[in-house]
Amino acid sequence: MVPKVYVTYNQVRQTLARDLVTSLALSYPSYHLTTAPDTRRNTDHPSPPQVHKLCQEAAPRILADFAPNLIIAIGGGGYVPARILRSFLKQPGSPNIPIQAIGLSLYESLGTTEDAQIEEPGTKVTRTQWLDLRSLEMANLIGKNVLIVDEVDDTRTTLEYAVKELEKDVAEAAEQAGRSGEVVRFSVFVLHNKDKEKKGSLPKSMMEERRYLAARTTGDVWINYPWEATDIDEHDKMSGQQTKE
Ligand SMILES: O=P(O)(O)OC[C@H]1O[C@H](OP(=O)(O)OP(=O)(O)O)[C@H](O)[C@@H]1O
Numbered sequence: 001m002v003p004k005v006y007v008t009y010n011q012v013r014q015t016l017a018r019d020l021v022t023s024l025a026l027s028y029p030s031y032h033l034t035t036a037p038d039t040r041r042n043t044d045h046p047s048p049p050q051v052h053k054l055c056q057e058a059a060p061r062i063l064a065d066f067a068p069n070l071i072i073a074i075g076g077g078g079y080v081p082a083r084i085l086r087s088f089l090k091q092p093g094s095p096n097i098p099i100q101a102i103g104l105s106l107y108e109s110l111g112t113t114e115d116a117q118i119e120e121p122g123t124k125v126t127r128t129q130w131l132d133l134r135s136l137e138m139a140n141l142i143g144k145n146v147l148i149v150d151e152v153d154d155t156r157t158t159l160e161y162a163v164k165e166l167e168k169d170v171a172e173a174a175e176q177a178g179r180s181g182e183v184v185r186f187s188v189f190v191l192h193n194k195d196k197e198k199k200g201s202l203p204k205s206m207m208e209e210r211r212y213l214a215a216r217t218t219g220d221v222w223i224n225y226p227w228e229a230t231d232i233d234e235h236d237k238m239s240g241q242q243t244k245e
């Protein structure tokens with residue numbers, strides 16, 4: 001059998017860039033030419049057990065400090081971490097913490113980059129699903145603790161939108177119920193927070209009261225989560241390579 005050799009688009013791009021710089025350097029010897037650092041070159045491939053363990057590790061702090069009565073998962077990326085987390089937050093003798101979902105979308109694969117896995121941020125957050133805050137169950141939330149879960153905090157645009165809009169809607173619902181003095185205490189959990197300049201921001205009180213928790217802080221790398229993989233064996237291979245590196 002002929003062995004398969006995998007060459008990624010990034011390797012091809014890097015090789016072409018290096019060759020171009022070499023030939024330009026020959027033509028323009030008095031210039032110092034070099035390839036610019038490619039911040040998008042790096043990708044991360046957390047494995048399913050790694051994702052599981054990030055949730056497990058965060059659960060005691062979430063229970064102790066946030067004590068959530070409800071989890072709101074930001075779909076699609078927040079669904080899986082929220083569900084895993086629920087198992088670790090389950091207390092003997094108490095029911096599971098319910099999960100509600102909101103659907104927000106900022107990133108799309110436009111198919112314009114060479115690396116089809118890396119998506120481009122859009123310019124605005126689109127609501128694809130929202131909560132009915134006038135419902136009886138939601139009215140029960142007034143005065144309670146709500147944990148918002150997403151998988152990644154990149155530019156923070158999505159989280160800013162989610163927190164702002166939820167706070168606004170909950171305040172309206174509380175007013176309508178004649179309970180405007182009672183607030184909902186929102187906290188945030190993400191698997192990964194990228195250490196970069198953020199476009200969005202979260203309420204000062206949330207940060208000061210440490211109601212924001214990221215299981216890991218990473219560089220500005222594109223993270224390929226296992227639930228997005230269309231070839232899980234390939235994803236598994238990439239995770240394995242990273243673990244060895
Ligand atoms: O910090 P930000 O720059 O806002 O990016 C983070 C958001 O981007 C992704 O969502 P996406 O818009 O891709 O939707 P999806 O979860 O349905 O894929 C991810 O799930 C976060 O919600």
Ligand SMILES: Nc1nc2[nH]cnc2c(=O)[nH]1
Pocket residue numbers: 107152154155221222223224225228
């Ligand atoms: N899957 C994934 N979605 C994102 N949305 C914003 N940043 C990321 C990322 O690094 N990975």
